[in-house]
Amino acid sequence: QVQLQQSGAELTKPGSSVKISCKASGYTFTSYDISWIKQRPGQALEWIGAINPGSGGTGYNEKFKGKATLTVDKSSSTAFMQLSSLTPEDTAVYYCARLGDYFDYWGQGVMVTVSS
Amino acid sequence: DVVLTQTPVAQPVTLGDQASISCRSSQSLVHSNGNTYLEWYLQKPGQSPQLLIYKVSNRFSGVPDRFIGSGSGSDFTLKISRVEPEDLGVYYCFQATHDPWTFGGGTKLELK
Numbered sequence: 001q002v003q004l005q006q007s008g009a010e011l012t013k014p015g016s017s018v019k020i021s022c023k024a025s026g027y028t029f030t031s032y033d034i035s036w037i038k039q040r041p042g043q044a045l046e047w048i049g050a051i052n053p054g055s056g057g058t059g060y061n062e063k064f065k066g067k068a069t070l071t072v073d074k075s076s077s078t079a080f081m082q083l084s085s086l087t088p089e090d091t092a093v094y095y096c097a098r099l100g101d102y103f104d105y106w107g108q109g110v111m112v113t114v115s116s
Numbered sequence: 117d118v119v120l121t122q123t124p125v126a127q128p129v130t131l132g133d134q135a136s137i138s139c140r141s142s143q144s145l146v147h148s149n150g151n152t153y154l155e156w157y158l159q160k161p162g163q164s165p166q167l168l169i170y171k172v173s174n175r176f177s178g179v180p181d182r183f184i185g186s187g188s189g190s191d192f193t194l195k196i197s198r199v200e201p202e203d204l205g206v207y208y209c210f211q212a213t214h215d216p217w218t219f220g221g222g223t224k225l226e227l228k
Contacts, residue, residue: 037165045157045165045208045219061216095164102155102212104176106164 002026004107019082020110022096029077030054033099040092086114120220128228137223139209141190153212160205
């Protein structure tokens with residue numbers, strides 16, 4: 001069965017970077033894009049961007065350019081998102097989701113907390 | 117950016133009632149290829165969002181037929197007939213017609 005297993009919660013300091021992962025299983029990793037979505041506590045969802053694991057091609061929400069960097073490791077069927085220059089406004093749950101014509105499978109989410 | 121405005125923000129219901137959620141877009145969601153990329157997701161408490169409806173009115177695999185999506189252009193509705201306990205949570209509309217893709221603010225379906 002299709003699964004997206006995300007890495008564990010992160011506690012980080014302002015100004016630092018963090019890299020979270022999303023390991024895919026149960027399907028051919030290179031056949032579907034992976035998208036990342038942000039959800040601040042008690043808030044709505046925001047689309048960050050997407051990556052094509054086959055080509056490595058990416059598309060970003062302009063708001064997150066310079067903040068988020070999406071990469072993949074095809075050998076381990078894992079997608080990564082690095083968040084840089086963290087501020088308290090980056091405190092959120094970050095989801096990965098498989099993207100065909102829609103987000104049909106989601107990871108369980110990673111809580112990233114930015115605090116001094 | 118396309119703004120999706122959902123109403124109401126909260127919808128108190130009695131189990132077995134019908135519920136209706138509106139999603140209005142700041143511009144038409146008809147893509148140049150003729151498709152309308154409007155989706156509905158449900159986020160149950162403590163869970164990741166799950167897909168209910170894609171391209172306005174198509175139910176995703178396993179979604180009960182009491183969920184009905186409709187609409188066109190910039191005005192869309194999700195109706196839930198005979199609300200059941202597992203339907204409670206926050207509903208989001210989402211558009212993938214225009215870049216950047218955007219979500220609505222959410223509608224919380226809760227018990228009266």
